[in-house]
Amino acid sequence: MNTKESNSSEIDLLYLLKKLWEKKILILFSTVLFGLLALLISVFILKPTFTSSTRIYVANQTSDNNNLTAQDLQAGTYLVNDYKEIITSDSVLLDVIAREGLSTTPKELTTDIDVEIPVNTRIITISVDSKSPEEAQQLANTLRIVASEKIKEVTKVEDVTTIEEAKLPETASSPNISRNVLLGALVGGFITVVMILLLELLDDRVRRPEDIEEVLGLVLIGTVPDTDKL
Numbered sequence: 279m280n281t282k283e284s285n286s287s288e289i290d291l292l293y294l295l296k297k298l299w300e301k302k303i304l305i306l307f308s309t310v311l312f313g314l315l316a317l318l319i320s321v322f323i324l325k326p327t328f329t330s331s332t333r334i335y336v337a338n339q340t341s342d343n344n345n346l347t348a349q350d351l352q353a354g355t356y357l358v359n360d361y362k363e364i365i366t367s368d369s370v371l372l373d374v375i376a377r378e379g380l381s382t383t384p385k386e387l388t389t390d391i392d393v394e395i396p397v398n399t400r401i402i403t404i405s406v407d408s409k410s411p412e413e414a415q416q417l418a419n420t421l422r423i424v425a426s427e428k429i430k431e432v433t434k435v436e437d438v439t440t441i442e443e444a445k446l447p448e449t450a451s452s453p454n455i456s457r458n459v460l461l462g463a464l465v466g467g468f469i470t471v472v473m474i475l476l477l478e479l480l481d482d483r484v485r486r487p488e489d490i491e492e493v494l495g496l497v498l499i500g501t502v503p504d505t506d507k508l
Contacts, residue, residue, distance in 0.1 A: 293478075294475060294478060294479075297474060297475075297478050298471060298474060298475075301470075301474050304470060304474075305467055305470045305471060305474075306467075308466040308467060308469065308470035309463045309464075309466045309467040309470070310463070310466075311466060312462045312463055312465055312466025312467075312469075313459045313460075313462045313463035313466065314462075315462060316458045316459050316461065316462025316463070317455065317458070317459050317462070319458070320453045320455045320458045320459070321455065324452075324453045325409055326409070326450035326452070326453070327407050327408070327409060327450060327451055327452045327453075328407070328408055328409070328410065328411040328414045328447040328449075328450055328451060329405050329406070329407050329414060329447060329451035330405070330406055330408075330411070330414035330415040330417075330418040330444040330445060330446070330447050331403055331404065331405040331406075331418060331442075331444060332403075332404050332418045332419060332421075332422045332440070332442060332443055332444040333401060333402065333403050333404070333440075333441040333442040334401070334402050334404070334422060334425075334426060334438050334439065334440055334441060335400060335401050335402075335438070335439045335441050336357075336361060336400040336402065336429060336433075336435055336438050337400075337435055337436045337437040337438065337439065357400075357433060358395040358399075358400060358402075359395075360432075360433065361393075361395065361400075361402055361429055361433075362393045362395060362402075364425065364428050364429055364432055364433075365391075365393050365402070365404060365421070365425040365428075365429075366388050366391060366393060367428070368384045369428065370421070370424050370425050370428050371384035371387050371388060371421075372384055373424045373428075374387070374417065374420050374421050374424050375387065377420055377424070378416065378417060378420055390406055390407040390408060390417075391404070391405070391406055391407075391421065392404075392405040392406075392407075393405075401441065404418060404421055404422055404425065405418065406418040406421060406444070407451070411446055411447045411448075412446065414444075414447060415444045415445060415446045415447070416444075418444030419443055419444045422440065422443075422444070426438040426440070
C-alpha cells in the first residue's frame with residue numbers, strides 16, 4: 279500500500295513538473311514582464327533619494343590632566359546611545375529646521391536621519407536622506423554642527439571633532455534598480471508557477487489513466503489507444 283502511494287506521489291510530482299515545463303514560455307514571459315514593470319516603476323515613478331554622511335568624534339570629558347584613561351574610554355562607550363538620542367532630539371532638529379528654513383516637523387525629519395555608532399568606538403556617522411543631493415549635503419552638515427554643540431552642552435565633553443564633512447552625493451542611494459528588477463522578475467515567475475500548480479491541482483477532470491483509480495477508486499483494466507496519434 280505504501281509502495282503504491284509512493285509511486286502515485288512520484289507520478290503526480292513528475293506530472294506537475296511536466297506541466298510546468300509545458301508552460302515554460304508563459305513562465306518566462308511573466309518573469310520578463312514583471313522585471314520590466316519593476317524597471318519602469320524604478321526609473322519613471324519612484325523618485326530618487328540621495329544620502330550624504332558626515333562623521334564626528336566625541337572626545338573625553340574634561341579632566342585635570344590631559345591623559346585619556348581606560349575609565350574615560352569605558353565611560354565614553356556607555357554614552358554612545360546618549361549621543362544618538364541627543365542628535366535626533368526635538369531641540370536639535372528644531373534648530374536645524376530653523377537654520378535651513380524647512381517646512382517640516384522634527385518627527386518627519388527624523389525619518390530621513392540615520393545615526394550609526396560602531397561598537398566600542400565614539401565615532402558617530404550621521405546620514406541624511408533627501409530628494410535633492412544638495413539638500414542632503416547641507417542638512418547633514420548643519421545637523422553635525424548643531425548636534426556637536428548640543429552634545430558638548432549636555433554631556434560636558436571636552437570636544438567634538440569633525441572627522442569628515444558631508445559631501446555632495448554623486449549617485450542616488452535609492453531606488454536600487456538592479457535589485458528591484460531582480461525581485462520583480464522573481465515575483466513574476468513565482469506567481470505564475472503557483473497559479474499553474476493551483477489550476478492543475480484544482481482541476482478534477484480525468485486526464486490520465488491513473489486518475490480513474492485515484493478519483494473513482496476503480497481498478498484500471500486497460501486503456502484504449504488514441505488512433506489519431508498512431
